[in-house]
Amino acid sequence: MxxxxxxxxxxxxxxxxxxxxxxxxxxxxxxxxxxxxxxxxxxxxxxxxxxxxxxxxxxxxxxxxxxxxxxxxxxxxxxxxxxxxxxxxEKSEQILDIQERKLRRRTIKMVKVKWLNHPDEEATCTWEIESNIRDHYPEFFGNEETVGLDG
Structure with a gap:
């Protein structure tokens, strides 16, 4: 060998x-x-x-x-x-999609994250819970907390 x-x-x-x-x-x-x-x-x-x-x-x-x-x-x-x-x-590169998954009693917001260090042919995207991504990568989310809060 x-x-x-x-x-x-x-x-x-x-x-x-x-x-x-x-x-x-x-x-x-x-x-x-x-x-x-x-x-x-x-x-x-x-x-x-x-x-x-x-x-x-x-x-x-x-x-x-x-x-x-x-x-x-x-x-x-x-x-x-x-x-x-x-x-x-592993580091995330960008958020590709956002969706809500409905369970019986609650709704979970999910984001589709593209990861670095993977060629395009590999499975580079995963669905993650939005709150976890928001905690680790706040730069992906703008000032969205203040939007839509009337009253």
């Missing part, structure tokens, strides 16, 4: 609650990177790029996925701000 190319698994920052939910986003892989040599029975040393210089270059096989060469693969990980644990923080 020395000389082959592999993807390396990265995931959102562990322990960070994104609007009260954990594990909502699936792990991502970056790469491809070339395997330099084998370290032990289940670990490999990988040639990382300069922007990942702070990351240890030995990975367990569970963190690697074999890369099958394909000219249509265009992978951009330079824009991601990775931590030393190969994690990144």
């Amino acid at each position: 020395v000389g082959d190319h592999v993807f390396i698994k990265i995931a959102p920052i562990k322990g960070v609650m994104r609007f009260g939910m954990k594990g909502k986003l699936s792990p991502r892989f970056i790469g491809p990177f070339e395997i330099i040599d084998r370290v032990g029975t289940l670990a490999y040393r990988v040639a990382l790029s300069l922007n990942l210089a702070g990351v240890h270059n030995v990975f367990h096989v569970s963190m690697l996925r074999k890369y099958m060469s394909n000219p249509s693969h265009v992978l951009n990980y330079a824009s991601l701000q990775l931590t030393l644990g190969l994690a990144y923080e």
